[in-house]
Amino acid sequence: MLLQARKNRYMKPFGPVFDALEAAVLGMEEMTEGDPHCVDGLDIKRYMTVVIIGLMPAVAAAVLAFGPRMLAVIMVSYVFGGLVEVSFAMARKKGIHEGFLVTGLIFPLTLPPTVPLWIVAVGVAAGTLFGKEVFGGTGRNVFNPALVGRLFVTIAFPSIMTTSWQVPGSDAVTSATPLVMYKTGQTATALSHLLLGQAPGSMGEVFRIGLIAGGIFVIWTRVSEWRIPVSYLGSVAVLSALGHYALPGRVAPPLFQLFAGGLMLGAFFMATDPVTSPFTRPGKWVFGTMCGLLTVLIRGFSGYVEGVMFSIVIMNSLAPLIDHMVLKTTFRPRRPTPAGTASPAAGVACANCTCGAAAGGGKEE
């Protein structure tokens, strides 16, 4: 049936859609060209699927805590994010890429549970368009598309995005998330409430045990890597401990900071986006640490209560520069050659070689 529809000439522009459907449902028919002849079984679809599996505890918790409407929010996000991706794929006459499956799920998880559906649609479309497609699509974007969408709606609709937070497990709405409560009254919410998802917050961020478990699962599979979450969470812990010691009125204590707001979601699932974070190992440490520093600074000293989104987006823009600096320092030319200043590794060669001895040996002809 699919093939029949495909032959219709009005369907020609929809080629990428048919390709994607066929590949997803039936598998690909491509063979290796040789060099290598046999390859690893993992492909990008499965790669993205693993991230989605890692987010499942958070999604399930969101549905339990805020009701089945959350599924509608996710559906809207997928439909509109998918539409932007598909139309760009059709215009480019290239394949549909699977990245939007993750973007389309992470974006709604960052939204307040009471968010109107039309804002979800606008946000995900803006995020996919301005965060990814304008840069040339998958693999070329500078910013995390989900965060670009979140930033877009935060700036465009500030009142809707910051004032009404549903209390998990009930229909009551409050304007006080744990971070707001700390900033206004310095009352830290109990850790158990934060961990188990009993404090108000964005859809996907409240059930933090699930996020940590999902994050560790994704790291265990090697789909995500551990350096960024460890350095991000580590620097938040260390810096907030120092900050709280020096300025207890401004900087919240470390454990509260770690488990409040969107930090777990951001550290495990957004800062780790491989496209928008540095690819060098030292770069990852710098990136995570700087994210932590910015998060603590924004939370403690700015007009905003939450700083995860801003820190990651700011650091996204610095990621290429960080990589560049790391490459400049670790990949230096081996050029400077005056005898004696050669690198230690090269020195071994010089010590071992028998230049003098070999020169005396008879060569052919």
Added chain:
Amino acid sequence: MIGRRRQFRGGYRFARFEGQPAARLFTPEGPERVLIPLRQGFRDAVRPVVRTGDKVRAGQTVGIDDTGVSSPVHASVAGVVEEVRGPDGEENVAGHIVIRARPSDSVERLSGCSPNWSDLPAEKIEGLLYASGVAALGDGGIPTRHSSSIIAPEDVEAVIVRDTGSEMYHPSLSVILGESRLGAFAEGLRILQKVLNGAPVHVAVNSREAELIERLSNALQDCDSVRVHPRNPVYPGDFAEVLIPALLGRPFPHGYAPANIGVVVLDCQAVVHAYEAVVEGKPLTERIVALCGPGFRRTSHARVAIGTPLGDLARQAGANAEDLRFIKNSTLTGPKLPDAMCPIDRTFSTIVALPERTETGLLPFIRPGPAEDGYARTFLSCLLPTARKASASLKGEPRPCVSCGYCQDVCPTGIIPHLLYKYAARGYLEENLVDELRIFDCIGCNLCSYVCPSKIGLGRHIKSGREKLLQEGIDNSANILPFFSLKGLENEGEAQ
């Protein structure tokens, strides 16, 4: 003596794949016709010295050239020369000789061989190694005074013999060094050491072969300068570029050959051949080749007469009837054998048959994959001790690079394959690629292409980027020549 263990960075330890060669050695029926390539092993093609219609004996020299860097080739069967095609540099054809086999038992032996080889002068041993064709084996040939390598025997500083079994499919050492061949191997090492400047010999074998390592150490007890290194079978552990730093503690001059720093790199079988040539006077007319991969109903090792067409061998070894892709020596780097007429020559050690079968099935991206190999732990197989299934399917669609970093993690030389690929694929080929990003450090192991979830042929792109750089006259010499005193450079550049 057992050597220290030192690993290299990165790399990948392949799980057990279905279709490893069984430890069984058979001798296929003699082929009706053999096709002897005039270029076999290191390095140049030789000139034919027989004419159509000539009768040849098994082991008779049919091609030799004393001017280039080469070793002679021999008739592997007795028979009549049917066709001679000489080398043609313009068409880049090495040429070949076709021999129609005739039943005959007489085998030509090399003159001057002796079981008391230690009484032979070095000159005589070198002559036997050259005349037998054994000197063409290894990464850069075995140096003799007959210009079989780019360096002279006096230039040799170390000999490395390696068979760590790090490839996805590899010959079984219990067959290669089975029967009386272990003794021949130990003796062969001594012979090589005698002619190669007394250089220290390092034998790198799979650490899982504990019994073999013990027998080998016992056999070599009296040799102080032979070291046995048990190595974990981590790919690409058999590449000279990673073995030389790991075993000798010296850096490798990337972009040059091991011979340039005086290191001779051989496999275990070459050492056995050296023994057979010097002690038994046997010209190199047969190889033990592992026949493996899911394409063979029954995997095995075969003692193949050189020049046997692939089709003959595959039929006798029980290759499946379906569409198969035959690959020489390595599933990651080896060439695909073009057709059934393709001759098995002395550079073969493994033939892998992979089914040319696409993998389709409902929702393939969420298949559990109990027998799927993967660098990332996304398949059920990572929790199970199952044998993995190999096939020539791409197992996904090509996608843009998402900088997942797998290629970077597995790269044994610490370069950044995905970055080099991005530069090379877009044609930004400048000197910083050589000096800073070290594109010439790539050893071509193709592990990056293996693990890439976006199915990008990174290795291929890096290779073509390098070739383009060389065409523009940019090479790695500025990063190598000041630090190494390289040998044999005057003999380079003549390869056809």
